[in-house]
Amino acid sequence: MYGFLLSRRWLGYAVVGVLAAAAMVLLGNWQWDRYQDRRASNERVEAGGQATPAPVAAVLPRGDGAAPPGSEWARITATGRYDAANEILARGRTVNARVGFEVVTPLVLDDGSAVLVDRGWIEAIPGDALARPTIPPPPTGPVTVVGRVHLSETRPRAVDRRDGRLEVRRISATQLEDHLPYPVLNGYVLLTEQTPAAGGQLTPIPIRTQNAWQSGAYAVQWWLFAALVPVGFWWAARRETRDQGAAAGTDTVVATVA
Structure with a gap:
């Protein structure tokens, strides 16, 4: 039933899917590292202020x-x-x-x-x-x-x-x-x-924290995308088997009528 998976077309799909999933995992890891760095920086900002x-x-x-x-x-x-x-x-x-x-x-x-x-x-x-x-x-x-x-x-x-x-x-x-x-x-x-205080006014430079959670959310998003690649491949393969089954049924009916 799944012999078509060994065809050149489907092997190509598999290779592309693996490469895409790997790239998404790497992007997720990169965003997670950014999340960790930003969270650590925010903790230093808060600790330093106290x-x-x-x-x-x-x-x-x-x-x-x-x-x-x-x-x-x-x-x-x-x-x-x-x-x-x-x-x-x-x-x-x-x-x-x-x-x-x-x-x-x-x-x-x-x-x-x-x-x-x-x-x-x-x-x-x-x-x-x-x-x-x-x-x-x-x-x-x-x-x-x-x-x-x-x-x-x-x-x-x-x-x-x-x-x-x-x-x-x-x-x-x-x-x-x-x-x-x-x-x-x-x-x-x-x-x-x-x-002593200075004469004249200068605006103090604001000490801002970074949006760490945004990077964390991006990391999870990329990992979810990577997980959807094999799910999508499985769904496409199942659809292919249904289409082949429907085509085989049609051919049988035609042959019987003839």
């Missing part, structure tokens, strides 16, 4: 040393002096669907090294996203900051110097260190608290 601030030097390494596992979104504190002369603007950054600049100011620590502090976001001048707005200056003198660790961004682009100020698209501490007169800790800090 933790007691740690000294920044205990969390971020100097130079191109790798940050220890779990350091992203850690809550840190640091005391030093802002170096406004070497302030960095990260352009093309979006907050609440508006484009502007993130203002990153090196905080020089007592040991002579510095940590990059993202003091916040300011909207670009309407009609010209590259025009530099008036940046509120940082406090002078000793300052203590509290913030959340953000790892250096990957795939950094060229560092530009415009009107004496550094501008970047992506914030990479190891890249920026080559343009600064002191060693820089590998990572930067999203400012949440500052003593």
Whole structure:
């Protein structure tokens, strides 16, 4: 009854089905890995927000040393002096669907090294996203900051110097260190608290959690699709046997009449 499954056509269907199911399983596994990564990141965000601030030097390494596992979104504190002369603007950054600049100011620590502090976001001048707005200056003198660790961004682009100020698209501490007169800790800090407070207002950079469940749902969806492939193959084979049986019955009737 099922001898037709050994035909070239049906063997081709089987091969295509196996390859399609394998691809769907791999896509499901990839989405599951994304779900796990996003869930872990969300847990770090939540845990970091409740933790007691740690000294920044205990969390971020100097130079191109790798940050220890779990350091992203850690809550840190640091005391030093802002170096406004070497302030960095990260352009093309979006907050609440508006484009502007993130203002990153090196905080020089007592040991002579510095940590990059993202003091916040300011909207670009309407009609010209590259025009530099008036940046509120940082406090002078000793300052203590509290913030959340953000790892250096990957795939950094060229560092530009415009009107004496550094501008970047992506914030990479190891890249920026080559343009600064002191060693820089590998990572930067999203400012949440500052003593004394700064004059002027910058919008704090929001710390967002990721939609982990969406990736989890996609993983289950791909796995269900993979499970439906053999079901679909079985259904098609059953239909083929019914069609062959119906055709054989018709031929028998015709032969009898004749």
